[in-house]
Amino acid sequence: MQGIDPDKVRRVQVREEQVFRQKNTKSLELHTRTMQAMPNGVPNYWISYFPYPHPIFFKEGKGAHIIDVDGNDRLDFCLGGSACLFGYGEPHVVEAVAGQMARGSSPLLATEDAYYVGMGLRRVFGLPYWQVYVSATEANRNAIRLSRMLTRREKILVYSGGYLGAVEDSFAVLDHGRVELEPGVSPNARDISRMSRAVEFNDIEGIRRALADEQVACVIGEPAITNSGIVLPQPDFHQALREITRKTGTLLVLDETQCIGAGYGGYTRSANLEPDMITMGKPMAGGIPVGLVGMSAPVAEQVAKNIFSNPAVDPGMGSTLAGSALQLRAIRAILEHSMTERNYELMLLRADALQAGMERAIKARGLPWTIARLGCRMEVVEGPAAAKSASESANHGGSSPTAACLNIYMLNRGIYLTVFGNTVIASPQVSQADTDLHERVFNEFLNEVT
Numbered sequence: 001m002q003g004i005d006p007d008k009v010r011r012v013q014v015r016e017e018q019v020f021r022q023k024n025t026k027s028l029e030l031h032t033r034t035m036q037a038m039p040n041g042v043p044n045y046w047i048s049y050f051p052y053p054h055p056i057f058f059k060e061g062k063g064a065h066i067i068d069v070d071g072n073d074r075l076d077f078c079l080g081g082s083a084c085l086f087g088y089g090e091p092h093v094v095e096a097v098a099g100q101m102a103r104g105s106s107p108l109l110a111t112e113d114a115y116y117v118g119m120g121l122r123r124v125f126g127l128p129y130w131q132v133y134v135s136a137t138e139a140n141r142n143a144i145r146l147s148r149m150l151t152r153r154e155k156i157l158v159y160s161g162g163y164l165g166a167v168e169d170s171f172a173v174l175d176h177g178r179v180e181l182e183p184g185v186s187p188n189a190r191d192i193s194r195m196s197r198a199v200e201f202n203d204i205e206g207i208r209r210a211l212a213d214e215q216v217a218c219v220i221g222e223p224a225i226t227n228s229g230i231v232l233p234q235p236d237f238h239q240a241l242r243e244i245t246r247k248t249g250t251l252l253v254l255d256e257t258q259c260i261g262a263g264y265g266g267y268t269r270s271a272n273l274e275p276d277m278i279t280m281g282k283p284m285a286g287g288i289p290v291g292l293v294g295m296s297a298p299v300a301e302q303v304a305k306n307i308f309s310n311p312a313v314d315p316g317m318g319s320t321l322a323g324s325a326l327q328l329r330a331i332r333a334i335l336e337h338s339m340t341e342r343n344y345e346l347m348l349l350r351a352d353a354l355q356a357g358m359e360r361a362i363k364a365r366g367l368p369w370t371i372a373r374l375g376c377r378m379e380v381v382e383g384p385a386a387a388k389s390a391s392e393s394a395n396h397g398g399s400s401p402t403a404a405c406l407n408i409y410m411l412n413r414g415i416y417l418t419v420f421g422n423t424v425i426a427s428p429q430v431s432q433a434d435t436d437l438h439e440r441v442f443n444e445f446l447n448e449v450t
């Protein structure tokens with residue numbers, strides 16, 4: 001059995017950083033210039049989190065490939081954190097968006113597309129009623145707000161270590177049985193334990209205890225954790241979760257933002273789940289900012305009657321650009337041309353090939369590693385088994401020196417992995433040549449560091 005040699009990892013890391021600098025001189029120049037106008041020289045601080053000497057500046061993308069300002073062509077397994085899941089520059093989305101821009105983007109009036117979007121979302125995800133917002137973060141904030149208004153309860157329950165966007169109430173973790181703010185998050189003058197409770201994912205007894213006093217408005221979380229490593233639900237988890245939430249009058253909100261890649265109709269449809277609301281955003285308008293909340297019929301009925309049509313209530317969740325003509329046009333194009341069963345077949349086929357390639361390479365060297373996978377996304381777990389909770393998954397690499405080295409190694413050889421956890425997200429545009437390239441470079445990396 002071979003193991004990872006930390007000295008080799010350090011040496012490869014140093015060499016690859018030099019290679020990176022040689023290959024990305026124009027990006028460095030642009031980054032240095034942008035420093036004069038933006039903190040960290042980037043328009044969104046996330047972009048400076050990448051484990052490279054400096055950020056890369058993007059020029060254009062086509063299909064599953066991107067080209068940067070230095071002319072480097074890279075197979076993109078990050079896809080803008082799945083915002084461009086179905087590929088860059090998709091002609092039908094480009095045409096739809098360009099046409100709508102020319103006709104008028106955001107008149108604060110409904111368009112005929114609202115009907116087609118609502119019906120399309122119902123067809124794909126199963127939930128019958130929908131609202132449009134500007135990001136998945138906003139969709140989650142509003143799902144929480146609606147839950148509190150409908151149940152007249154204050155608290156929410158989240159999974160410790162899960163991520164639901166920039167949603168303050170969700171930054172709760174369990175620390176030795178106490179609800180604390182996630183490490184590093186500023187309290188922003190609020191006591192998180194007053195608004196939120198936290199349990200480990202898959203901990204049914206913990207959920208039972210947290211909901212027993214009927215003070216919790218909603219359980220909100222991903223149906224499978226994707227942001228703290230990939231953590232799949234145990235076989236009986238969702239059934240028990242639904243039973244407990246129903247029994248305690250707690251609404252169940254499933255965040256499908258990343259789980260959309262699990263299969264056609266997201267995790268909810270693939271696993272036949274029955275949430276009260278689902279939330280999403282990212283790829284649903286091909287990169288145009290969007291957030292969506294899907295509601296069951298009983299929830300939608302109460303929302304319409306008690307909140308949206310009640311003159312005494314200010315829902316406090318409007319947004320000028322939400323539900324714009326441009327968003328609707330883009331969502332419709334995605335639903336009709338990108339989010340198709342055929343594209344899901346392709347994504348899953350390519351994901352099978354990527355997983356098999358990595359598993360072959362791991363097995364050939366007898367490494368005690370495994371691949372965690374959810375539909376079209378997967379990542380290397382530097383341990384023998386996938387985690388059952390986010391806390392457990394924190395010990396499984398992802399941000400280890402080996403993981404950082406793998407990231408830059410791949411990048412220098414034309415493969416762009418997601419920065420958080422080296423996640424590989426396969427778009428339907430990935431070809432067999434692409435999966436072969438990935439397997440070859442992954443093997444070369446392991447040859448160098450074992």
Ligand SMILES: Cc1ncc(COP(=O)(O)O)c(C=O)c1O
Pocket residue numbers: 081135136137138140163164165166222227255256257258281282
């Ligand atoms: C599961 C999940 N929900 C919500 C969000 C928030 O998405 P956005 O940052 O686009 O608002 C994210 C972002 O990564 C996410 O992973």
